[in-house]
Amino acid sequence: MKNLTVVKVGGGVLENEESSSQFLKAFAALEGNKLLVHGGGRLADQYLLKLGLKPNMVNGRRVTDKDTLEVVTMVYGGLVNKQLVANLQSRKVNAIGLTGADGNLIVSVKRPSDDGVDWGFVGDPIEVNADTLNDLVGQGTVPVIAPLTHDGKGTLLNTNADTMATVVSVALARHYEVTLIFAFDKAGVLTDVDDDNSVVEKIDEAGFAEMKASGQIHSGMIPKLESAFEALNEGIRKIRIVGFANISNEKAGTTLQLEK
Numbered sequence: 001m002k003n004l005t006v007v008k009v010g011g012g013v014l015e016n017e018e019s020s021s022q023f024l025k026a027f028a029a030l031e032g033n034k035l036l037v038h039g040g041g042r043l044a045d046q047y048l049l050k051l052g053l054k055p056n057m058v059n060g061r062r063v064t065d066k067d068t069l070e071v072v073t074m075v076y077g078g079l080v081n082k083q084l085v086a087n088l089q090s091r092k093v094n095a096i097g098l099t100g101a102d103g104n105l106i107v108s109v110k111r112p113s114d115d116g117v118d119w120g121f122v123g124d125p126i127e128v129n130a131d132t133l134n135d136l137v138g139q140g141t142v143p144v145i146a147p148l149t150h151d152g153k154g155t156l157l158n159t160n161a162d163t164m165a166t167v168v169s170v171a172l173a174r175h176y177e178v179t180l181i182f183a184f185d186k187a188g189v190l191t192d193v194d195d196d197n198s199v200v201e202k203i204d205e206a207g208f209a210e211m212k213a214s215g216q217i218h219s220g221m222i223p224k225l226e227s228a229f230e231a232l233n234e235g236i237r238k239i240r241i242v243g244f245a246n247i248s249n250e251k252a253g254t255t256l257q258l259e260k
């Protein structure tokens, strides 16, 4: 089977021009088939505030009312996605920018209200059109996917970018040996979130549970690891969580392990 590297890059990297450019340089240099899933949560926060709207995150996911959906559609599907594509084109990577609605790539269902949270226009993916992505990759293009999906009835939905990367990787595992890399603004999973020298080299689900219980792992790292372990259990060959400039360094960052 052919290899494919799926990279997810988060808003912490993209909100800063220098880190964004450093990441894109490293991504452009990756050899072989590749695909990029991007977030942009922190940029969405900035634009929401500029427009007088209040960001509302619960357990790492954004409560998305109608106004917020309009802003995230513009920020993720427009500004961030197209800037990434243009930057990659300048590096001779033939990127093609897509949301989950384009080519019917990802269909999702509106997340039901739970624990008293009305999520609004948040989508949980139920179907990924892996064949279309496979065709694009096969043509030598590099899909760049924004964290927006659709319900098949005309409504766009906001979907967590870590979840997008996971479902895309799992769906493409039918066609490729997939390596999934979460690139972000820390060196990896850390025992001390303020110390980039405290990288945990390998983590399994028991280790994750322990670090979560002790409070060493918190906030955005919880949903990231939850979706990453789901992908590992569904047959993704290798999953790494690593600093944005080190994606091609096999030894850098944290590698997820199946329970022994």
Ligand SMILES: Nc1ncnc2c1ncn2[C@@H]1O[C@H](COP(=O)(O)OP(=O)(O)O)[C@@H](O)[C@H]1O
Binding pocket: 009, 010, 011, 012, 013, 039, 041, 060, 183, 184, 185, 186, 188, 189, 190, 191, 192, 193, 216, 217, 218, 219, 220, 221, 222, 224
């Ligand atoms: N143990 C940990 N190791 C590294 N980062 C952690 C840890 N616990 C919490 N975090 C936080 O998780 C953040 C990454 O999650 P998130 O902001 O959702 O990422 P992204 O930028 O990829 O969207 C880090 O910036 C860090 O503040």
Ligand SMILES: CC(=O)N[C@@H](CCC(=O)OP(=O)(O)O)C(=O)O
Binding pocket: 009, 010, 011, 012, 038, 039, 040, 041, 042, 044, 060, 061, 062, 072, 122, 123, 147, 158, 159, 160, 161, 162
């Ligand atoms: C439903 C939901 O939470 N959607 C996310 C999508 C963007 C994202 O995940 O961006 P990062 O990777 O930069 O965090 C949000 O709007 O924040």
